[in-house]
Amino acid sequence: MQLETTPRDDALVVTALMDRIDAAIAIQFKDDLRTVTNGEAPRVVLDLSHVDFLDSSGLGAVVAAMKLLAPAQKLELAGLGPNVEKVFRLTRMDSVFTIHSTVDAAFDGVAKAS
Template sequence: MDVDASRHGAVTVVRPRGARLDALAALGFKDRMQPVIEEAGARVVLDLSEVTFLDSSGLGAVVAAQRFLRAGQVLELAALTPAVARVFRLTRMDTVFAIHPGVDDALRVVL
């Protein structure tokens, strides 16, 4: 799975290109996230607005991306679709990640 990344000051917004973050896409997602996070600023916002399906492998890939963070970096999520938000709620991962309604909302937050 390819990702697009854009820099907004200290915030790097990453958008996966694909509707499914599942077992087939998870490895590619992790491989692409590592160099993006290495080059990112203090905050990395994962824009999940185009992801309509996320399974346990996809969830694991998001958690794995969090492990790539350097000291002082944080991974936040934005624009979860209803099905993806449900997975985060059911697994209680919504308590682990800061989740914003949209990317613009995430960009307005000052840490």
């Protein structure tokens, strides 16, 4: 799976480097996301800026990954392209997830640890 992780402030940024999250890779995506987020970071920011297509299976994988996080962890989304954003909006999942326009926007206004 093509996931890149980067620690940032109090969070873990996970960048999905594939252009599609669909039925063909949804289960593997969920499992890999669970593996890389199995840590102490209270925030996980999932960067979907490389993803051009997400179907219902992909959406289900993102929701399942959110539910598999530790109770103290929160999954946030960033960088949704128009097609991916439309899926979240039409399914009203945009009211379930905190969605940021970019990864940098997810950290704007967040106090930095000194």
